[in-house]
Amino acid sequence: MKRALVAFALLMAGTPALAQQAYDLTAATPYSDTAGAGWEDAQRWSVKQAPGNYRVTLTVTGPARISVLAESRRLMLEDVTVPAGETSRPSFIVNVRDTALAPPERNAPGGQHVRISAGEQAGLNWDDRLTLEFLSDRAAIRAISVEPVTVPTLYLMGDSTVTDQSSDPAASWGQMLPRFMTGDIAVANHAWSGETLKSSVTNYRLAKVLALLRPGDFVAIQYGHNDQKQQWPQTYVAAGSTYDAWLATYIAEVRLRGATPILINSPERRNYDDAGRIVPSHRDYPAAVRRVAEQQDVPFVELTDATIAFYEALGPEQAAKGFADEGRDRTHHNTYGAYQLARIVAAGMGDVPGLGGHVAAPFRQYDPADPPQPESFTLPPSIVRANTQQAGS
Template identity: 55%
Template structure:
């Protein structure tokens, strides 16, 4: 099917102090507009274009951007929108024939660059990316939107800088923006449950621990952009518990708690609000159909630090246990990657359910966050999950047979 032509308006005549808005519309040729064919490939010099049949990119400096889409056309349409590393922004927005609707959300984009430390000062000039991260949508100089659905239709796009609070996510492969289907994590599903008044900056990465996240300058990157009024979600433990990783192992009674408190202190020093999260449990059933705990004393350590330091807590460990047991040993596999062979990493369905859990507890974490959780995200009962057979989400075009790293 031939895609329509996009028209681009760059408001470059605005004063230097004004914000610049980029407008893309489906329209006839008009003075002041640059016509962009639907098959025009992205070019870094031009600064915009299509990555493939579904993904459109615009070169922009790192920061938060409000994206406003006009959806609909003469025929009925249903459009799902993802951004950057497959972050779910809009889910199955339906428009009747001849009608349109406008939806907005905020996308956070970033590069690996860090402010270079002064001469002779320790530190680094960039995040130490893994080979699999280099060139990914998570760490480039573009804002990428992916339009999905058999009957999708986007008729207008507007992009402008957004001055909104940012919710920073730190963690491992169960949180990160998984780069390819069929894997998914709760961090990349979370934006779907939040309104356009807050941005999600998912800095989590596969295989990370509290210590490696710091030594690879990932925490430095988040802190370099953090401002008063922002939030920092902290979920570690999957890999910190691995004694076979001697350089990053953290004892749950001593060093793990100390590392958590360092993250909390760094957030508070910048006027941000820290929130601790216990790890999703692994899917290990016993003969009686009960989940066998795999995280040892780590969830208890997170709870203790939250209690002692007055930090909000999202206790995912017991919620995910309830979720898996409610599905049962046979159906619980339908929430996991690699056709259920993977017992740690989730697929779109599992990640979506856990993101709903997180959103429901964000609503209870304080009024500042509660106001940004959409009505449909404010309550979740893990004992009565949505049946996996009824869940449908269009898959991204980026697919991989490789299992996620870590855990």
């Protein structure tokens, strides 16, 4: 392993390789910028990489039963079982990014970097490394290879119900989605807590995605939780007028670059009436997304109605087990809840032309009115744990 890491460092002088690189994980080599790869802690391993999409292939010896997260807790592999005496080489695609934007011309408006929050600066999504976390005995992972690949990318844009939540048990559907895709597409989650259609423009998040888009890519757009907040006058937009217009603008920008936009309406909040039915909280916004999708002939995923069916099927007591802060939070989910929402979204994406084939076949159907119970969910916890999720929607 030392020889590979030294060669890697000397050849690339701190920049990532342009061909497949293999790493021996049997040694507990700590990460260093000089080596460019190594263990961050007991369960997380990193390699320095430039922005792009990478195929990661693991060499796993049995007996083993592993799940793998990437970057800020994106679920890549779940419950891969390797019998004793056998070797398996599962692979998946990880997207790596940075905040850099092409500098605008002199005196032209714009920025040179995405405006990320303090929480993001401390996270793993915008750094110079590809990081993996093994939810298992790491000794079963004998080696890793990392190879740059050219594959379609599915970009996600939205708020805290979409973003990669940084600490277990909080989670959102966007970080669970890669697990349900095939190994020939990347998922790049650019959503963040508190974001709106307007703020994603002023923070240059939309600019970043548009700069990266290539023909054949996809952009899933889910805003609404924060856009409807009139107490946020700088980013408030009204359903039926400005909200619709901003959605149409995003659609036009994505299509201009040869990519496919997908609209998703917001997951509902968990508020029940006395009869055990969900009380809608999003007013006219979900209907506005449906209307814009129809008017613009854009693929659409129905998440509002699906989450209502999901919560009502579970009932008040069980549904609370799918939410953050031990159910006290009625908007944000935990790993079980986010996993089920991702199943809903994946099934909806299974009907999107060009994208449906990238949804793994077993996950193209899902009935939110007949969900698995929380007690059946067995994903091991992440080593990165906290008592609270990211603030805001």
